[in-house]
Amino acid sequence: MVFLTFIRSALNQGPDKYWRIQQQLRFSWHFYGRKRNCYKIGMRYVFKALRYGVSGRKDKLKNMRELWYRRINAGSEEHGLEGKMFLEGLARSEIQLDRKILSSLAIYEPRTFKSLCEVSKNTLKEHNLPFHEKHINSRQNLLKDLINNEKSVEI
Amino acid sequence: MAHYRVQQWSTFARTWWLFDARWQCPWISARTIIPYLQGTKKPIYHPLSDTGDHVIVINTRLIAMKNERWITFKHIHDSRYRPKGVIEKRAWQIHAEEPTKIFEKAVYYSMDKNLLRRNLMARLHLFPDESVPEDLLKNVSDCIRQPMLAPKRLDEYTEEDRRNFPKLFDWPKDFVLDDGFRTKKQIEFQEP
Known part of the structure; x- marks a missing residue:
């Protein structure tokens, strides 16, 4: 706003006092004590809460990203591939899928996720990248005597 | 997708x-077991949802440790009663009394320190x-x-295998064999 004279700027005191207070009360309705209803006391706590909101948005994405990666790692280890190399194999084969999408594929569409694992394995082999193919859990010879009765197996 | 509802049941089941803890280090094998208890091996994992599995461990009496870990490692229990409230026990001492104790503590301490820890240990x-x-x-x-390969003992080899093992020369009868434990200074002193 441009004020051509000094008088105009002195007259302009910002928004109406009533609406300014109402705006703050909308943010402080869930507080406890006098900072909930008093304007001057609640001012500091509202500003701090808004500042936490800004930093919280970054932390939320960081936490979600960690969870997505953990889910992708669990899904790819079922097919004998580490999650780190699985993502590199997809990047080299130019499949541009998010971690968010990949984690949801691992849960709801395991067959498509399996095919993506095979694609990344083949590209890693073409590029001669050393991917540590983890052992899938299988029955050992030591424990055959204990679980030789296959009829007793129940999940 | 109502007709696929039955297929989902087994994903939430506890497997x-x-x-087998035979010839395994308890602290290394704890790291392999914990993801199964915690449920991080499943793609449906979420910290608030309970997705852990059960694990049965056998042969905990036959766990293995490093050089002198049986003697040096000790569990400390402090009851906060000052005159003789602290109880120290060596690993071999505990293992003789309760053969499952050391494996249980190794898993318990290497797990994340949450309120979930007691419930996961129950499985x-x-x-x-x-x-x-x-x-x-x-x-x-x-x-x-198993995370570690179980080595074969010298007793388990037959005498023919021991004879046929390739060697350049025979030791003299007066020679004293080293037990293989050397400090860094001793190795540096000998090798150059």
């Missing part, structure tokens, strides 16, 4: 795993021998792979 079933009750063994569907 039962079997782990770990420890047995000193191979004798497991059949009610538990019925549920087992698969076994966890």
Whole structure:
């Protein structure tokens, strides 16, 4: 706003006092004590809460990203591939899928996720990248005597 | 997608795993077991949802440790009663009394320090021998792979294998063999 004279700027005191207070009360309705209803006391706590909101948005994405990666790692280890190399194999084969999408594929569409694992394995082999193919859990010879009765197996 | 609802049931089921602790380090094998208890091996994992599995561990009496870890490692219990409230016990001392104790503590301490920890430990079933009750063994569907390769003892080799093992020369009868434990200074002193 441009004020051509000094008088105009002195007259302009910002928004109406009533609406300014109402705006703050909308943010402080869930507080406890006098900072909930008093304007001057609640001012500091509202500003701090808004500042936490800004930093919280970054932390939320960081936490979600960690969870997505953990889910992708669990899904790819079922097919004998580490999650780190699985993502590199997809990047080299130019499949541009998010971690968010990949984690949801691992849960709801395991067959498509399996095919993506095979694609990344083949590209890693073409590029001669050393991917540590983890052992899938299988029955050992030591424990055959204990679980030789296959009829007793129940999940 | 209502007709696929039945297929989802097995994803949320608790599977039962079997782990053989024969000739295994308890702290390394704890790291392999914990993801199964915690449920991080499943793609449906979420910290608030309870997705852990059961694990049965057998042969905890036959766990292995490093050089002198049986003597040096000790568990400390402090009851906060000052005159003789602290109890220190060596690993071999505890293992003689309770053969499942060291494996249990190794898993308990290397787990994340949450309120969930006690509930996850309830799903770990420890047995000193191979004798497991059949009610538990019925549920087992698969076994966890051992992290360490169990070496073969010298007693288990036959005499023919020992004779045929390639060697350049025979030791003289008066020669004293080293037990292989050397400090860094001794190795530096000998090698250059």
